[in-house]
Each structure stands twice: as structure tokens, then as C-alpha cells.
Amino acid sequence: MSLRLGAIVDALGGELHGAHPDAEVARIAPLESAGEDALSFLSNPRYQAQLADSRAACVIVAPALREAALARGACIVAPDPYVYFARVTQLWARAHGQGPARGIHPSAVVHEEAQVHPTAWVGPLCVVERGAVIGAHTQLKSRVTVGERCVLGERCIVHPGVVIGADGFGFAHERGEWIKIEQLGAVRIGDDVEIGANTCIDRGALDDTVIEDGVKLDNLIQIAHNVHIGRHTAMAGCSAVAGSTRIGAHCTIAGAASIVGHLQLADNVHISTNTVVTHSISRPGQYTGVFPMDENAQWEKNAATLRQLHRLRERIRALEQKTQGG
Amino acid sequence: MSLRLGAIVDALGGELHGAHPDAEVARIAPLESAGEDALSFLSNPRYQAQLADSRAACVIVAPALREAALARGACIVAPDPYVYFARVTQLWARAHGQGPARGIHPSAVVHEEAQVHPTAWVGPLCVVERGAVIGAHTQLKSRVTVGERCVLGERCIVHPGVVIGADGFGFAHERGEWIKIEQLGAVRIGDDVEIGANTCIDRGALDDTVIEDGVKLDNLIQIAHNVHIGRHTAMAGCSAVAGSTRIGAHCTIAGAASIVGHLQLADNVHISTNTVVTHSISRPGQYTGVFPMDENAQWEKNAATLRQLHRLRERIRALEQKTQGG
């Protein structure tokens, strides 16, 4: 596996300096571990010190670092080296046969009333139920379930084990027992959505669960019924959104964060890892709520005190009154 | 898709007022978004103000709201409108061909020594292993695994990706290595249990893991070996129960809550979202332990102080002694 440097700049733009276009790289690697056959990149100016020491055959750098890079060896100059690197990985994958497949694997179970676009791929052991729609160039990798009437847009990537359109968790309570509310809605997923392994997106109760264009979901995420996730929002692994919550566009939800039901999150809201969102958020910004980790013995003391925190506050108030009066 | 109002009251009881029984509804919708072709419901008296404004063709209401509803238009009066609504969704699903299937899909892999009731449904790409038992009217939707000797009762609904009867996580420790304890028990699941997508219920080590009648489990839940969950308990998505814990009947466990191993929870215990249950609970009630979310800068200050909380308490004590002595 290798790629000509000239083929890279021909495809992606950028300026190649200090190397012949016919020079080849055999891999892509981080600066610190790159060998003499590797293309690397410097996206964060903080790591500029690593540049001089790198053995990489060629480094993608921003215009401001052109001279520093050339002092070391070959470089490709591009406005945003990280985005350029991302596009090189795409070029690499296509050049080495990891491009998208198309068609329906013979082991998949696709209902005759489902619509699968001829350019889409339904991989091994997938299930596509009645009335489901799989848009152009969308790929169901393997062992994916798309339930009845659920719709995926174009160029989506759905990883193994994903379940789209299982019933939302809805019950009425009657004399101590749960009466099932049949989930009559579906799931609607836009274009360019990626969904990680074993993630679940439930169908709506009456209306649909909606995932807008460009949303990226990592693995093992739970999206409950009637959730709405805005364009280009990204959610990391093991996060969860409870029923009927509406998340804005361009949000980021870090790993294992939870958002309770029936909330509204504005655009550009960023939730930190393991934070539990219990009320709506109308202002963009970073929000956090995590118990700080400590050595266990320290934690035990602090946690015990935490359980009396309200009383501590009252003792402070009493002290304040006493010293005021004294 | 439509349903006659007369067919609804014929099937479910309740009194139809202000509309001819032959009038039809084309959908079921929440009060605020219902159009003129929709049946809606008012279950929470707090939302009574929405009633007058709703365009719904017909609204399910409690007896106390009959007059208010009639002033607006047609209504069905029923003692518990939310339960009635739940039953209407069931009627709707049956009327529109979303009723339970029966039989074994040809792509499923069912061991010849498994017992599948003739009225049960084993959906596409399921695995049912040796000695497993699937009770009457139980539905394995698709891509479900039921392991050796595991038993499901009647009328259960098991969503895609569920794994029943994987090995519990049991090892002995010997000179820094883990020696596997073979998990010789199984899983026993009662009647009317629903299990959400990609949820896992492990087999017991020596005895069985037990899920009693009427339990409802949402998606991505982990039930470890030898857990026992009492009748009609409901657990929301991403919650987890560690080994050998016993949860009572009629409990609710909110999303992403965790219950550590070897505990006992009484009946009617309610655990809040993301709460970690670290000791047994003998009294019914609501239990909570969640770090409150804040803007990140605020959280940082408070979290830093929290790590010194025990020392703060000692400083308060010192102040109290000083002002006492003063």
C-alpha cells in the first residue's frame, strides 16, 4: 500500500515542497512515531517542537509553518492541516479498496416493500423491514436492523449492531401493571449521518424520532423516542438522550453524558463527559457536572461530608450571625 | 389508515359524545399538534388549557372534564384517559397489520432441542440455543440471542440485538491471572416481560438469573448474573444491575442508574436518573445521587472545593469552638 505525493496534491490541493511528486509514502502516521516512509501532519502549533525531530517523509503543515517544515524536509502546505489529513485518509481508503460497497449481501433480510437505493449497501446479516427507505450511497455495515417505515438519507454510515426503530419505552400505569403504548411513529435520519456500533435509535410514540443532516453518533448510544437532534451535532460513546428531548445544531455531547427527557438544548451547547443534563439549556456554552475523582480514602471523607452539606451551610450561617452580633 | 370512533368504544368501552360512531380518525396525535383528522387525549389536568385550543377531531378525557371537552367538540369519556389511549394504540396497531407474527423466520438459527411455542415468533437472524424455551405469543423481533436452557414466558416482546444468557462475569484470581468460573446457571424470564434493544441479561453462575412477570426493560441495559428483578419493575435505558442484587416489585430505575452487586432493594423503591446505588434499601421512596450540572467555570470552582470538603468541615468546627470559647 502506498500513495504518490503528487497524487495527493492533485486530488486535494495544497502545495508540495521539498519532494518530487513521484515520491511515495507507504503509510500515514503521527509525527512522533512516523518512520521515513510515512506522511504525517502537524495540526496543533503546540506540537511544533515535534516537527524538527520527526522522521516522516513529508509533513502536512499550515502556511505559517512552511519555513520550519522545509528546514526539516518535505512538506505539503494546506490551510487546515487536520482537515487535509482527514481528506488524505479518505483518499487512502479509496485507493486501497476500502471504498463503499453497493448492493444487498445475500445473507441480509430485506423486506420486499423496503426501498434500498441501487447505490446503497446492505451488508451481511442486516434486517431491513417493511417500508424502510435506505438512501443513495448509504452503507449498513453488517448486523444492522432498520425497522418498519424508518428512513435513512444519503451517504449515511451505519456500523454493526445498530438498531434503528425499536419500540420507544412507553407504558401507561394501571393498578400496578404496565400497559404498552404501541409506538406508531418511526425514525427519520438525514443525510451524511454516521451511527456507531450497537447504538439504538427508538421509533417515536406518535410522531417520529428525528436525526438531522450531518449528525455523528458514536457507539452504544441510546436515543429514545421522539428525540430530535439538530444538524451537525456530535455525540460520543455511551451517551444517552431520554424521550422527547430536542437538541440543537452544532452541539457536542461528550462520552457517557445523559440528557433527561422533555428538555430543549439550544444550538452550540457543549456537554462535558458524564454530565447529567436535568434542565433545558438556552445559552450556548460548556456545561459540566462530574464528581471529581480522588484516592478512595479521600473520597470517602469528602463524600461523607457531602451528605451533611446542607447542615454545614446552616452552621456557617449560625457562625456568621454570632460573629455579627459579637 | 383510519379507525371508526364507534369501533374504538365498541372494543374498549368509554362513552362517545358529540360525534357519530361512523366518524373516522386518521391518526392519533398529542393535543397541541393534533389536526382535524386526529384522535387525541388529555391525561394530565395541568394541560386542560390546551383542550380548548386543540383542533383534534375527538379527545379522550376523564369524567370530570366531560363538559369542558364537549364545549369544544367530540370526546370519549373514560376513567383513565392515558390507559385508554394506550389501549387505543394497541387497537390501532392491530387494525393496521402491526400485530404479532408467529412462527420461525427461515433465517433464524433454532436448535432442534429448543422449544418454541407454535404461537411464538422467532424473527430474522435470531439464535435460539439448545434447551431454550420460548413461551406462547412471545416475540423475538430480530437478531436476538437466547442462550442454552434460558426460558422466556408468555407474551414477552424482545427487541433486536438482545442477548439473553451470555456468561456472567465470574473469575477467580490466581497469581495475577483470571481463572474462568463457568456459568452453569441460566436465565428465567416470566410472562409479559419487554426487553429493549441491545440489552443483555447474563446467565447465573450456579443458580439462575430471574426476571419476574411484567418487568419492562429499556435499551442497552446490563443485568448481571444472579440478579433477581421483582414483578412489574421498570428500568430505563442504559441502567445496570451488578451481580446477585435483588430488586423488589413495582420499582422504577431511571436511565443510566447503576446498582452495585449483592444488594437488596425493597418493593416500591424509585431510583433517580444516573444515581449509583451502593447500599441496600429497605424503605420505599425516591433515592437520588447526581452531581448537579452547571456552567463549566462554576463547576470547576465547586469541584475543586469539593475535594477539600472534609477540611472545610474541620475549619467550621474550629470556628465553632473559637466562637464558643469567645
Added chain:
Amino acid sequence: MSLRLGAIVDALGGELHGAHPDAEVARIAPLESAGEDALSFLSNPRYQAQLADSRAACVIVAPALREAALARGACIVAPDPYVYFARVTQLWARAHGQGPARGIHPSAVVHEEAQVHPTAWVGPLCVVERGAVIGAHTQLKSRVTVGERCVLGERCIVHPGVVIGADGFGFAHERGEWIKIEQLGAVRIGDDVEIGANTCIDRGALDDTVIEDGVKLDNLIQIAHNVHIGRHTAMAGCSAVAGSTRIGAHCTIAGAASIVGHLQLADNVHISTNTVVTHSISRPGQYTGVFPMDENAQWEKNAATLRQLHRLRERIRALEQKTQGG
């Protein structure tokens, strides 16, 4: 199902006292529930009181408890009764036909360029992609996906629903949209690794994700791209490790704990349940960060105060200055 006591000590060593080697046990059971046909074990000296009351046919005990055990009835004396018990469960499983299978189930989809060792087992409805390697005696139970070029060592056990080698979650950000970074690495898994149901291990971005020998992973775990987990580390259910984090050998990560990305954890680090690890840990030990659960009303008061904790600290400081000056 039964086993001769003599066959047990012949296979596993230990001394049988107080029973004829031809005596049989029909099950293995905990001390408190063991009937007269059961073999039991006493691994924790704290439970010695249960020994006298147990009805078990035979009890595995440590040498120090030989006399106490013999006063009650038959026993097997072994240096570590819990490890001995673990090996008995293995003997039991083999004797009763639960031993490992070998071959490829006809419903599995195995790429012609994958390498499956003749002693390995690829169970029903598994997917093994191009270039994947499955080592000797390794078992993929059912509905497991092993992605392109991913490698599993020998004697691994992989439970249903596991996804090895889905794409890591990597994107560059450009004008509000996410540009996919193709994940060009793979997953390398050592020998004697066990992976629980529906757990996900993502492929690396450029280098590989690595799971070393003897690691044990429970269910529903998320291992992100480029993570490295050291030998004989065990992780309990629903825990998660974010990208590029390196965990040492002989660590334990309790249930639902999260470790953020780009950290280093030393050997012999133990993380408590639901703890969020937000910085690297260089010293062995137990680390914890969990909000203590309380009755909801108590929690509400304490949580409200927690949001003002930094100001409380300032009030204490003010009081200290006042009383100092007084």
C-alpha cells in the same frame, strides 16, 4: 448430570476426606442453599459460620479449615478453595457437553481471505471480514462481528453481539461540519481474552487498538480507537475508555466507570464503580468519585448547596479572618 468426587480430585488435585471417591454430586451450589446432593465451597473465612449449617454433600475448604469441615462431613482440602471451585466449574462444563465447539457455523459469513484456525469456532450469524485472523481454540459465540484485518489470539471467548473493529469516532471540523477521518488501523487482541455481550472495540485511526493477553471485558463496554489495555486487566459492565488512553496491567475498572481520552493509567490501578477518570494515574491504588446516594429530599438540599460550595468556602475564610482579628 453428576460428577464423582474421585474424578474431581483426580483431575484437579486436592485431598478428599470423609467421603468415598465413588460418591457423586449432582450440582455445585453456594453453602447456604446447597442440598445433600451438592458440592460447595468456603472461600471467605468470614463465612465459616455457614459451614456448620450447610447441608452440602462435600465442601471445598482451605487447609486451615480441614478440622472444622470434617466435623461437619466430607470435604476437599485445597490451597485456594475459590480457584479450586473455578476449576470444578470448568470440569463440570466439559463433563456435561458445554465444551468449546470448533468449525464455522453454516450461517456465519466469513470472508474467503479471513484466517480461522481449524480449532476455532465461528458461531451462528457471525461476520468475519477480509484479512481478519481468529486464533486457535478461540470461540465467537454467535452474532459477533470481527472487522477487516482485526486479529484475535488463542483461547479467546467472544460473546454474542460483540463488534470488533468498527470505525473509531474521528472527525475533523470544517465550517461547522464534520469531515470523516477514515480509520486505517485495526484491533489486535491477545490470548485468553474474554469479551462480554454487545461490547464494542473500535479500530485505531492510524495505529491499532490493542488488548493484551488475559484481559477480561464484561458486557456493553466501549473501547475507543487506539486504546491500549495491559495484561490481565478486568473491566466490568458498561465501563468505557475514550480514545488513545493506555491502561496498565492488572488493573480493575468497576462497572460504568469512564476513562477519558489520552490518559495513562499505571499497573495495578483500581477504579471504583461509576468513577470518571479525568487525569492520568501514576500510582497504584483505589480511586473513586461517586456522588453518594440519599433520599431524594436530602439530596436536593445538599445538591443545591453544592452549587454554592465555592462561596461557602469564601464565607468560611471571611469568618476565620474575623475571628482572627477579634
